[in-house]
Amino acid sequence: MTSNTVSESYAHRLATNRLGLWLFLLSDAFMFGGLFITRVYLWGDTRPELNQTLGLIVTSMLLISSFFMNRAETAMAHGDRKGFLRGTLVTIVLGIAFLAGVIGVEWQIAPFGVSEDAYGAVFFMMTGMHAFHVLTGVIFLLIVWNNARRGRYSVEKHWAVEAAAVYWHFVDVVWIFFYPALYLIGKVG
Amino acid sequence: MSKKTNFLSLGLVRGVFAMLVGMPLGMGLVTLIRLAVGLPAWNAEPAWVVGGLVGAVAFMIGVGSLSDWFKLAAGGELPEHPAGAVNGWARYFNFTLDHKVIGVQYGVLSLLMFSIAGLFALIFRTELVQTGLQYLNADEFNTLISLHGIVMIMAILLGVAAMSNYLTPLMIGANDMAFPRLNSFAFWINVPSGIFLLSSLFLGGFDTGWTGYPPLSVRAPLGIQMFFLGVYLFGLSSILGALNIIVTVVRLRAPGMTFFRMPIFVWSAFATALISATATQLIALSFQMVMFQRLFGMGFFDPARGGNVLLFQHLFWFYSHPAVYVFVLTGLGTISELLPVFVRKPLFGYRWVAVSSLGIALIGFFVWAHHMFTSGMSEFLRVPFMYSTLLVAVPTGVKFFSWVATMWRGKMSFETPMLFVLGAISIFLVGGLSGPPNAVVATDLHLHDTYFIVGHFHATMFGGFVFPFMAAVYFWFPKVTGRMFNERLGKLHFWLMFPAFFVQSFGQMFIGLFGMRRRIADYDPALGFEQPNWLITIAGMVIALSVLIFFINLVYSTKRGPVAVANPWRSRSPEWLLPSPIPEHNYPQPLEIVGEPYDYGLVGSVFVRIPSTAVIEEPVK
Numbered sequence: 165m166t167s168n169t170v171s172e173s174y175a176h177r178l179a180t181n182r183l184g185l186w187l188f189l190l191s192d193a194f195m196f197g198g199l200f201i202t203r204v205y206l207w208g209d210t211r212p213e214l215n216q217t218l219g220l221i222v223t224s225m226l227l228i229s230s231f232f233m234n235r236a237e238t239a240m241a242h243g244d245r246k247g248f249l250r251g252t253l254v255t256i257v258l259g260i261a262f263l264a265g266v267i268g269v270e271w272q273i274a275p276f277g278v279s280e281d282a283y284g285a286v287f288f289m290m291t292g293m294h295a296f297h298v299l300t301g302v303i304f305l306l307i308v309w310n311n312a313r314r315g316r317y318s319v320e321k322h323w324a325v326e327a328a329a330v331y332w333h334f335v336d337v338v339w340i341f342f343y344p345a346l347y348l349i350g351k352v353g
Numbered sequence: 354m355s356k357k358t359n360f361l362s363l364g365l366v367r368g369v370f371a372m373l374v375g376m377p378l379g380m381g382l383v384t385l386i387r388l389a390v391g392l393p394a395w396n397a398e399p400a401w402v403v404g405g406l407v408g409a410v411a412f413m414i415g416v417g418s419l420s421d422w423f424k425l426a427a428g429g430e431l432p433e434h435p436a437g438a439v440n441g442w443a444r445y446f447n448f449t450l451d452h453k454v455i456g457v458q459y460g461v462l463s464l465l466m467f468s469i470a471g472l473f474a475l476i477f478r479t480e481l482v483q484t485g486l487q488y489l490n491a492d493e494f495n496t497l498i499s500l501h502g503i504v505m506i507m508a509i510l511l512g513v514a515a516m517s518n519y520l521t522p523l524m525i526g527a528n529d530m531a532f533p534r535l536n537s538f539a540f541w542i543n544v545p546s547g548i549f550l551l552s553s554l555f556l557g558g559f560d561t562g563w564t565g566y567p568p569l570s571v572r573a574p575l576g577i578q579m580f581f582l583g584v585y586l587f588g589l590s591s592i593l594g595a596l597n598i599i600v601t602v603v604r605l606r607a608p609g610m611t612f613f614r615m616p617i618f619v620w621s622a623f624a625t626a627l628i629s630a631t632a633t634q635l636i637a638l639s640f641q642m643v644m645f646q647r648l649f650g651m652g653f654f655d656p657a658r659g660g661n662v663l664l665f666q667h668l669f670w671f672y673s674h675p676a677v678y679v680f681v682l683t684g685l686g687t688i689s690e691l692l693p694v695f696v697r698k699p700l701f702g703y704r705w706v707a708v709s710s711l712g713i714a715l716i717g718f719f720v721w722a723h724h725m726f727t728s729g730m731s732e733f734l735r736v737p738f739m740y741s742t743l744l745v746a747v748p749t750g751v752k753f754f755s756w757v758a759t760m761w762r763g764k765m766s767f768e769t770p771m772l773f774v775l776g777a778i779s780i781f782l783v784g785g786l787s788g789p790p791n792a793v794v795a796t797d798l799h800l801h802d803t804y805f806i807v808g809h810f811h812a813t814m815f816g817g818f819v820f821p822f823m824a825a826v827y828f829w830f831p832k833v834t835g836r837m838f839n840e841r842l843g844k845l846h847f848w849l850m851f852p853a854f855f856v857q858s859f860g861q862m863f864i865g866l867f868g869m870r871r872r873i874a875d876y877d878p879a880l881g882f883e884q885p886n887w888l889i890t891i892a893g894m895v896i897a898l899s900v901l902i903f904f905i906n907l908v909y910s911t912k913r914g915p916v917a918v919a920n921p922w923r924s925r926s927p928e929w930l931l932p933s934p935i936p937e938h939n940y941p942q943p944l945e946i947v948g949e950p951y952d953y954g955l956v957g958s959v960f961v962r963i964p965s966t967a968v969i970e971e972p973v974k
């Protein structure tokens with residue numbers, strides 16, 4: 165159709181997609197940054213009473229899921245489809261377990277309601293926005309898993325896999341900031 | 354293809370129908386959930402918010418914007434450059450990948466929103482001619498000023514997107530944007546956004562002004578939720594559009610088009626996009642927090658529960674100050690782009706002008722609290738924010754001196770676009786000079802929330818965006834339509850709008866200095882402001898009349914205007930190498946960059962060429 169051959173190659177397209185994805189994450193990081201600032205502004209050097217064991221468990225699950233995500237992506241890059249499917253499935257299960265831990269348990273046992281005070285407002289907002297991202301990540305991984313199962317990706321061409329993995333790691337990194345902000349920093353107020 | 358176009362084949366129509374189905378579905382969903390958890394079935398707020406969100410998604414499905422992505426998710430493949438399925442005028446009402454069509458879509462929607470917001474202004478300005486309330490009540494007045502503000506902001510963002518979408522790929526020698534589907538998505542999401550903003554009129558309105566400060570916005574009528582929803586969606590459009598521009602500029606430049614050989618407009622679109630892609634998140638977050646405070650009773654901004662209203666203002670202005678630079682950088686970039694064409698001289702200090710856009714964008718992130726000098730925030734913050742704000746004058750001054758030096762001893766000609774460029778420069782000077790009094794704490798304490806701010810702000814918006822936008826519409830009209838506009842009507846438009854604007858703006862600053870507060874429906878007759886208010890309103894009506902002439906000119910000339918010559922302004926920019934209107938996949942061969950973009954008047958100099966076709970060479974005088 166066009167003769168702009170440079171911009172037609174897959175490698176060029178891939179680098180373009182990568183830049184787009186990273187800019188999207190940068191943009192999203194501003195939103196999470198805003199939430200972080202909200203926490204500092206309203207809580208200062210205090211924090212609410214939360215279940216530390218549960219916090220540690222969900223955090224470890226999310227961190228471990230990133231490890232399996234990385235293994236899955238590496239497997240894809242080496243043409244090991246079985247390894248990819250297995251790794252992704254573990255990631256998805258851990259992601260869902262994280263959601264169950266945060267929304268199913270922590271939200272229910274938290275010693276404050278959503279409308280009680282600033283602790284409730286900030287806690288539910290931060291965990292809620294993050295959980296929403298984990299949920300979209302799980303959906304993204306399910307789509308990629310299903311397409312990989314049907315052999316839609318190859319060693320050379322698997323941009324969707326890479327994008328899902330990068331997105332997953334990003335959501336994980338956000339939690340690395342949110343976990344101490346919610347559970348560790350400050351005196352129990 | 355048959356001549357008759359089926360009504361339902363238009364994406365816009367399908368989208369609206371889908372939205373009409375989606376909204377009740379969303380409302381029903383909320384009602385069911387409420388019943389399931391044992392709450393009273395009907396509650397208007399969550400019903401309208403969720404109904405709106407589901408309606409917006411339904412609209413996007415109906416218009417066809419999500420089909421390709423669904424196909425991709427289901428494991429399908431997408432062609433890289435599909436040819437447009439629809440031709441002729443119907444393209445403009447459909448999902449399309451062509452950045453030029455999307456640019457025009459943005460432009461037309463922008464002008465429509467401008468007209469609506471302008472109409473709101475005429476209605477409440479007329480109310481202000483006399484003291485006392487004549488035909489509006491206080492709530493209606495407040496809703497109209499609020500909607501005037503936010504619809505204008507949306508219109509300007511649409512205008513920014515119109516220019517950057519149409520021009521950026523052309524100017525860097527690309528055949529489309531980096532992500533055409535995302536581009537179309539970013540346009541169409543504005544339609545439900547506009548519908549929501551305007552629907553707030555029928556849902557009780559909202560009385561907060563466009564800034565939506567809590568606690569007022571927590572208590573406002575239901576209309577404010579539709580306002581939040583509308584802003585949320587056009588904010589999303591802004592972010593995605595900006596991301597696309599950045600990637601396009603970084604990745605799709607023609608070989609040899611280094612950063613410092615890009616047309617200056619591309620620099621400003623790039624700087625603008627850096628702001629939009631990041632800061633927009635913060636206004637969305639601040640509005641979302643108010644939205645949730647209303648829906649779930651969260652206590653972000655309720656001091657009784659440990660909340661703080663100042664938090665909202667910090668988050669809100671972190672975007673809403675830089676937003677002004679989104680508007681203005683685009684406009685100033687247009688001035689720098691067009692001025693050399695009509696002066697036939699190189700742009701003075703090209704590199705400095707290019708970098709000054711980035712400078713303004715960067716400093717813009719550190720000035721937001723100048724809106725909060727009277728808010729009760731910690732006093733030690735005042736002086737640093739005063740200085741950071743004043744610092745903006747440096748890169749802005751670079752642009753001004755560049756314009757003056759470019760015009761110095763140039764061979765000026767005064768066609769309509771040039772008149773608007775010169776008008777923009779002089780108005781922006783007024784806007785710029787009236788800025789520091791607001792930045793300096795001592796004077797701002799007096800000026801805050803007065804009509805002086807209104808005058809200052811309208812001067813920056815008219816000089817920094819409206820006039821350059823008009824200049825751009827006239828300048829690229831022959832490129833877009835292949836026809837020439839009516840020069841006489843164009844000049845008439847300018848000579849009505851330009852003086853009327855000065856009357857309006859100086860009038861606003863004058864009464865502001867003497868104590869007229871902004872955003873009030875009524876004022877004390879003893880202040881003696883009836884006559885200046887009357888003048889301001891008349892000036893506003895003259896501006897409206899001039900815009901009407903502008904529209905008539907555009908519509909008439911699109912149909913009946915004389916066929917335009919290939920390069921009516923003797924511009925060196927690459928888009929003028931192509932036929933007008935431009936064919937679907939812009940450049941038949943990659944551009945070759947052989948010289949500098951702004952060497953106007955340098956005999957024999959060439960900027961770009963398409964191999965084996967004509968070049969635009971500077972002639973011997």
Ligand SMILES: [Cu+2]
Pocket residue numbers: 673674720721723724
């Ligand atoms: Cu500001």
